[in-house]
Amino acid sequence: MAQLGQLDAESNVVVAPTATGDEGADIVLASLPTREGWWTAFVLYHGCWMTPQAATSVSLVRAQFAPRPDDVLLATYPKCGTTWLKALSFAIANRSRHPVAGAGDHPLLTTHPQDLVPFIETPFRHLHPLSALDALPSPRLLSTHLPHQLLPPRVAELGCRIVYLCREPKDVVVSTWHFMNKVGNGFFLDLDEAFELFYDDMMADPAGHVKKLAEFLRVPFTDEEVGTGVVVEVVRLCSFEKLSRLPVNFSGVVDRIGGRPMENSSFFRKAKVGDWKNNLTQEMAQKLDAVIAEKLKGSGLTF
Template sequence: MAQAQLDAESNVLVPAGEEEDDSLASFPTREGWWTTFVLYHGCWLTPQAATSVSLVRAQFAPRPDDVLLATYPKCGTTWLKALSFAVTNRSSHPVVGACAGDHPLLTSHPQDLVPSIETPFRHLHPLSALDAIPSPRLLSTHLPHQLLPPRIVELGCRIVYLCREPKDVVVSTWHFMNKVGNGFFLDLDEAFELFVDGCSLYGPVWDHCLGYWKKSIQEPDTVLFLKYDDMMADPAGHVKKLAEFLRVPFTDDEVRAGVVDEVVRLCSFERLSSLPVNSSGVVDRIGGRPMENSSYFRKAKVGDWKNNLTEEMAQKLDAVIAEKLKGSGLTF
């Protein structure tokens, strides 16, 4: 299939042939945040991201034993990557004992230990890098369920989905975008209204959550649905649940030896954010947007929205979320 190309000057998608003219080039656009967004199959993306996603959907070759960590942006992605990496690799990289001091999480950013399928942008960085990773692969994505490469669903690849209270998401997103936007700054009121209207990167947030929520109910052995607030309240319990789902459950001996507690400690915000590899340096993990490693670590607090949103704003977002999720059984 012909692929759309990104025009460097206009920053919009240009079709490579008539087939693409009915898809990428014809999607609605909207100004907001830091650039024009494209409503790609019901999901708001930047033009570059839409091009990358198109390539991923067409070219990514999943394997039956792949595990995909899926999150809406600013919902604990870095934490989930760290926990999942530590849990799945603890036989080769122990978290307790003499070798614990050499653990990869102490010297590598969690974002780099679990690569994303759609970033760095695949029209700039081919998917062959993912093909070279030995099985079983631990991968990540911000894609909503309906935009996953079809073969992921067909093969029954396991998916861990982590969501977060939307009020905390919008505040965290606003802080993050203003920090990494290379001079971009958006007033909180503007960002909030865009978010409530459904226009945010990989949004609307309610559709993102609902897609994985419904699949987790239909196929609980394939999709594990987690909530950030619940994980923060009981990290050890959720690490055990994560290990069970990933088919590497903790043994009684491991539990008695404190392995679960050590995974929690190793992957804690306090521990990870203090490491030099995470607190200093600049890396371009997306494609054309270098960001400080520390930008992935802000507060990790539940309820921080109270320090930023007015009560009126909170009630407005709560009402929208309640309406969008009504009847699904999913609540925040």
């Protein structure tokens, strides 16, 4: 498998390995608009500001990732409940093979949710080659932090289902700040087949949203499953209290992005709604609210 291109310190040019697909994977970063970022310069690629490494990774995904009609993509912005959504979706979609009630060998008990549902993009492709995704049996449960315009065009053309989870932006800011302090500098339209979830609503009624999610995943709970408490067991198995206390999640260090090992526990903090009030001043909150209102104007989204 080809490795990601390397940054030439003198020319500031990154050339990704050539590949076939809807879009060639060769990109010359020196030709892209740049601006100051948090820890390195950002480049503007397909309308989104990102690190040079991320732009190279996205170009490879657009060129090499082969979506299938029955793929399900879990789409989230970082720190919006990605780990929780991965756990819930995995438990729901695989409950015929891995029963959630009374099973002491469920994969979620021994494997981190981040590893059970792989990302289609990663800054270091050699750690998670796209060939590994190709080898997964259908239907595949995958995840992404990419916005719709950065996904391979075939995702929409094939009607791949997308589950989108969003969260109160001020809580995202606080959660991101805590996460970045743990791991150090890191990388960071309308669809017919899309299912939108709000983190706050899921926290308020997890069982109700688990049932709706199962319907969208085309594995609805039967009346018997509801009656025997399977929905409740899924919620319990995937709860913050349960997952955060499992040895596989609170101990160990794994290198998922290349050269920057992260503690498994860094993906679990508080899982609280409104925690921004304990971290932001009223002035900070008002400034963020103004930016959020401007950016979301006309979208129908309010927080």
